[in-house]
Amino acid sequence: MGQAVNRKRVARLMREHGIQGVTRRKRRSLTGADKKARPAPDLIGRELPAEMPGTKLVGDITALPTGDGWLYLACWLDLATREVVGCSMADHHRADLVTWPTAAVDCNPAE
Numbered sequence: 780m781g782q783a784v785n786r787k788r789v790a791r792l793m794r795e796h797g798i799q800g801v802t803r804r805k806r807r808s809l810t811g812a813d814k815k816a817r818p819a820p821d822l823i824g825r826e827l828p829a830e831m832p833g834t835k836l837v838g839d840i841t842a843l844p845t846g847d848g849w850l851y852l853a854c855w856l857d858l859a860t861r862e863v864v865g866c867s868m869a870d871h872h873r874a875d876l877v878t879w880p881t882a883a884v885d886c887n888p889a890e
Contacts, residue, residue, distance in 0.1 A: 829859040838877060853877045
């Protein structure tokens with residue numbers, strides 16, 4: 780299970796070998812909610828199961844921290860098959876990241 784050592788020994792050994800710890804940055808939200816904006820309509824009426832493939836698609840964006848900055852991954856899922864049917868990656872968080880033609884061209888999970 781390892782050896783118990785003092786933190787000062789660990790600090791000295793790390794210093795001698797040129798190793799530095801990595802501190803994760805504090806998480807920030809991307810945007811604030813606009814209090815005056817109307818909420819987006821619920822087009823599928825919270826009826827998530829789909830009988831036929833291609834009739835109901837949902838999407839999400841994930842922000843991934845990298846050494847060069849943030850990378851944004853947008854994915855589209857088919858609710859009937861639960862498969863990724865499109866995805867897109869970019870170094871920005873603008874609307875063209877999540878448009879369907881961009882996602883369909885950028886990533887073809889079937890290949």
